[in-house]
Amino acid sequence: MISLGLENVVVAETDLSLVDGLKGHLVYRNHWARDLAINNTFEEVAHLLWYGHLPSEQELADLNAKLVANRELPAHVKAVVDAMPDDMDMMEVLRTGVASLPLAGDTWPPTLDQIIYLTAKLPTIIAHRYARLNNREPVAPRTDLGHTANYLYMLKGEEPLTAHVRAFDAYLILTQEHGLNASTFTARVIASTRSDLVSSITGAIGALKGPLHGGAPSEVTEMIEAIGTKENAEPWIKAKLAAGERLMGFGHRIYRTTDPRAIALSKVASELTAEDKWFDLAVHVEQIALRLLKEHKPNRPLETNVEFYAAAVMRAIGLPDELFTPSFAVSRTVGWSAHVLEAAKGKIIRPQSNYTGTMPE
Numbered sequence: 001m002i003s004l005g006l007e008n009v010v011v012a013e014t015d016l017s018l019v020d021g022l023k024g025h026l027v028y029r030n031h032w033a034r035d036l037a038i039n040n041t042f043e044e045v046a047h048l049l050w051y052g053h054l055p056s057e058q059e060l061a062d063l064n065a066k067l068v069a070n071r072e073l074p075a076h077v078k079a080v081v082d083a084m085p086d087d088m089d090m091m092e093v094l095r096t097g098v099a100s101l102p103l104a105g106d107t108w109p110p111t112l113d114q115i116i117y118l119t120a121k122l123p124t125i126i127a128h129r130y131a132r133l134n135n136r137e138p139v140a141p142r143t144d145l146g147h148t149a150n151y152l153y154m155l156k157g158e159e160p161l162t163a164h165v166r167a168f169d170a171y172l173i174l175t176q177e178h179g180l181n182a183s184t185f186t187a188r189v190i191a192s193t194r195s196d197l198v199s200s201i202t203g204a205i206g207a208l209k210g211p212l213h214g215g216a217p218s219e220v221t222e223m224i225e226a227i228g229t230k231e232n233a234e235p236w237i238k239a240k241l242a243a244g245e246r247l248m249g250f251g252h253r254i255y256r257t258t259d260p261r262a263i264a265l266s267k268v269a270s271e272l273t274a275e276d277k278w279f280d281l282a283v284h285v286e287q288i289a290l291r292l293l294k295e296h297k298p299n300r301p302l303e304t305n306v307e308f309y310a311a312a313v314m315r316a317i318g319l320p321d322e323l324f325t326p327s328f329a330v331s332r333t334v335g336w337s338a339h340v341l342e343a344a345k346g347k348i349i350r351p352q353s354n355y356t357g358t359m360p361e
């Protein structure tokens with residue numbers, strides 16, 4: 001029997017995360033992801049996923065120091081990024097920038113030092129490119145700021161507000177890890193061949209870019225802007241659904257209830273955007289969309305997913321649409337690389353296909 005899209009097929013055991021689509025649960029190694037998003041930092045949760053436990057003070061200081069020491073880009077990576085035409089999508093630039101990162105020493109098996117090196121570089125690649133596109137000199141990374149604050153600092157050229165760092169940290173923590181989603185599976189497939197970490201993360205970035213996966217949040221803001229007014233929400237959504245189109249930010253392969261990340265992020269966004277017209281419209285659009293999706297697919301629960309409120313949070317902290325999916329890559333690199341460590345110990349992933357063509361005479 002064939003399972004199209006590998007739906008309901010279990011292909012790995014992992015102790016990194018539990019995604020329970022019926023209960024709406026997301027657990028990272030024995031911790032509720034929503035609690036980690038409120039109480040912890042990007043680095044602490046990365047430590048949990050990579051090393052198996054939340055860090056002690058000393059372990060956190062060590063991890064911070066290693067991340068900070070790896071933030072600068074090699075000259076050739078800057079040249080590669082600068083050589084790419086201005087109209088290339090930021091995810092294409094990120095994919096190519098990451099692919100050009102050299103790994104010192106043996107490229108197999110993947111190591112935690114390689115993982116930290118790579119994780120530290122993604123924000124700098126994005127910020128470098130973003131500055132160039134805006135005719136600014138790229139801002140050098142700071143050594144006294146955490147991963148999230150430094151990323152925002154390099155993007156904006158000024159120290160970010162604490163409230164923005166906290167909100168962005170919550171988003172980045174909630175999207176660090178999510179089981180065998182398409183990009184993580186891609187990373188695992190590549191690692192299972194005993195290729196190298198850079199190849200795994202490059203492939204994963206390619207998978208994340210698609211609008212059915214990580215490319216959705218910028219399409220959420222496009223949808224809200226196209227709808228424009230509360231009165232227009234119902235006719236606009238009805239027309240889309242009648243045309244057989246999908247509403248971005250809704251539906252999920254695993255969740256049959258609201259994505260727990262969407263619940264957490266809607267709270268984060270509402271705290272940041274008191275009396276914001278855009279957010280008010282987004283909440284209205286969500287309500288109308290949920291009602292119309294129920295009528296459209298009565299037998300398939302289509303609920304709000306993480307991307308809907310991810311867009312709201314990133315918009316509220318002043319990030320433009322083009323940085324939404326690249327920022328998702330910044331966080332998911334943590335989960336991808338943790339899965340690479342697991343997959344590196346396993347069997348090569350090699351499923352089968354049924355031939356439906358004809359046979360030669």
Ligand code: CMC
Nearest residue numbers: 212213214216245246247248249250251252253300305307
């Ligand atoms: N709007 C309208 N109809 C939908 C939607 C949607 N957002 N999602 C699913 N459907 C329909 C779909 O057309 C299909 O109808 P039919 O049976 O008549 O062909 C039915 O519901 C079942 O959908 P499916 O494609 O079999 O579901 P899937 O598990 O393969 O896809 C999904 C999951 C997330 C790709 C899909 O729900 C979708 O395209 N959503 C919109 C894009 C989006 O928001 N993506 C972000 C996902 S969450 C974060 C992440 O994974 O990165």
